[in-house]
Amino acid sequence: MAGNSSRTPQSTDPNSRQARIAEMRRAEKARERRNKAIAITLSTLIVGGLVGFGAWVLIDQKQEEKRKEAAAAQLRKEAEEIRKKPVEGEQLWDVKKLGRNHVETPVKYETVPPVGGDHHPRWMNCNGDVYKTPVPEVNAVHSLEHGAVWVTYNDKAPQAELDKLATTVGKTPYTLMSPVKEQNGAIMLSAWGKQLTVDSADDPRVKQFFTKYVQGEQTPEPGAACTNGLTAK
Template sequence: MFVFNTPSQKVGAGGCISMHAKIAVGANGDAVPRERRPRSRHGEDPMNPPVGGDHHQAWMTCDGTVYTRPIANENAVHSLEHGAVWITYDDKATDTDIRRLGDRVSKTPYTLMSPVEDLSGTITLSAWGRQLTVDTASEPRIEQFLAKYVQGPRTPEPGAACTGGLTAT
């Protein structure tokens, strides 16, 4: 499924953040004790994109959904809590890589994909508390990451819905 966001659609004005997040993670992927967590508004995390922490009460639909415009981090993080893997790419990604990733995502429940600015690499895969950065869609670690983390052992809310969430932010 491909979703085309429109810039006029806004969700969560005023920053309605769910405070039931289970963990926060640092840049090295390790859990950060509550007293050392960065205090932020709108669910920001030291990783880009974030892989946990405070988030919006509404999740992004993540049943193999490919978003063509950026989505709100705080909604995508809620999807990660449900066991989704969020594949993001920046403007360095080739059309071929974007198409290849989109085809893979559209066939994989509990995944979503969107562009993101200022990634540390070209393509980033994010799951709750874990992240992988690669340069191309042909990287074999992508399949390994998906196999391990889609509804994986670190999922705080296994089996929670990935359908019926937001489709635009």
């Protein structure tokens, strides 16, 4: 008589290999979901930060542009006020009586240095040019016709003052500077039909003269070039 045989069902012990694998897969998926959520959150924060930073930069740029525009407007306003006021001590000539013919013959001027009159067809370069030697009057007068201010000096002018003036001229378009030994004043500033004598580069009238007459209303040929003319050492 055969004995009865029975099988014991497979164990469902959670520590079994299959159970451990399943648990590892669940944990891996949970990590993936967590990492994905973290990545999305970080990306959102980064993008938000970049957008915020970009907006801040644009706002700052616009504010800086407004500040510059306001400063430029203020400078224009101040310059306009300066131009309305006469320069104390300046000498004035009737510009209608100053000749403006282009000639290639010598010209005898009434003043030293001259403030206008007939002149050579070629102008002296006056784009902030500082000349160490005398320049031809007939060419410098042509520069005045283009709206330049001509700074001249004689042997009485202190070198320290000349250095300051040279710096100012060097950074100011439509100006030139050169020695004129025969002039009466130590330092003289000339524009077309205008002239001022000073003793110091710090005289506030120097700034006023530049502001008023560099390409000022007295200019016979506003906008004409101050480059591509005659140059000298």
